[in-house]
Amino acid sequence: MSHSRDRYACQINDEGYCIFTGSPHQTGLKPGTEQIINANGEFLFWSHEALASDASGNVLEARGKPTSDGDELMKSSQENLTDDEKVFHRVMAIMYPIRNALMYDIAELTQIQWDTLLEELTKRKIKETTFTEGDTPRDNYYGRQGIFELAKDPDGQDIHHEVMRFLEESSLYLLCHTTSEDFNEMLKETHPEGHDPCCGAGIEEKIGF
Template identity: 60%
Template sequence: MKAILTLLIINSLILISCGNNTTIEEDLLSSPPSNERRGRPQDNYECQISSSGHCIFTGDPHKTILKPGTDKILDREDQYLFSMEGAVALNSSGNILNASGRPAFDGDYLGYDPEHKEGLSSDAKAFHRVMATMFSIRNALMYDIAAITQTEWDILINELAIREVKNSTYTDGPTPRDNYYGRQGIFDLAKNPQGRNIHHEVMKFLEESGIFLLCHVTSDDFGQMLKDTHPEGHDPCQVAEITSKVPF
């Protein structure tokens, strides 16, 4: 009898253990891939309401940017550094970014490597210019919004405007995930967030703007690559609803 009870206890423990392992495996399979699994830095951004009422993001601004409407790369003090012709986008570790659908992240910056730039394809060169363009827009929305005027904003988003990227705002969705902001809508929201953490709205605008702009200035083959490698299986260039591409 004692042996039978011992056997029953052991079997019960095995069943419990197997059940727990199955649950863990199911959780791993059903959970969405993290940014790190997708080859992207982890999104740790938050914004905090400043004394001026703006939602200022944690982290650091891009230290080098492309001056809108020019080929001049500037630092944060508006000092000229080098030309966009030899500029490439790098991550925080100093590695040159591969052309992909990857959005800009904290720590990315523009460096000067004309030899590397010369050997890139036209799509890759366009990718680096998109990153440079988005660095300025990103700094404005995330870090410098208190000082940015409407006129300055219009200049910053000109590359988006001439391609009609993010023309409209929609905020009547059943959930916040269904809403989106256009170029003017996101500026108005950032200027007056009414005490809200607008992290999601700003990051969604930046990511979609960057990839829609990328769709405009690269080849159809590059657009297919963006679809094939999208972490959620979406076709961003189809979502962009491009009727006629406008290259740089």
């Protein structure tokens, strides 16, 4: 189990949803567009001038490290970035709203909204299936629909491990699809548990942006 998931917890609120500690991202890519928007849906800047940064405002290094609390998109030139670095920042922009939806906005989230957020995952068949019959919780995993249904009805359980695993693997698999073989190899070499995430992604044919 990834140690990064242990930094998070969610608490069952009065409505029965498991709402995470921390704060939602205030920026993200509006699905189906090139617009970076704020939490109110207002246009901020274009995706080709967006860089992901940490809570201190430092530009994130293009790696497989999971998204963290406080990460945001800032307006800056991508002129000196490699193609893989540009893709990395786009993946972060896509994942921030998905992360918000599962961790903070699940009460209001509709099936249509969820499907719209996941368009880039769906077209690449990322996280297609759910499996919950493993010998241990570590052996279980949730697909796009399975994690939505779990988050909508957690049955009083702390589901932070399941949600964080979905988010981490979705982000990695999207990177695997959209970056070069060299970047894929770097993801393998730097994985904290020594895994090859791009092998786990089960990619038959890469689909870039």
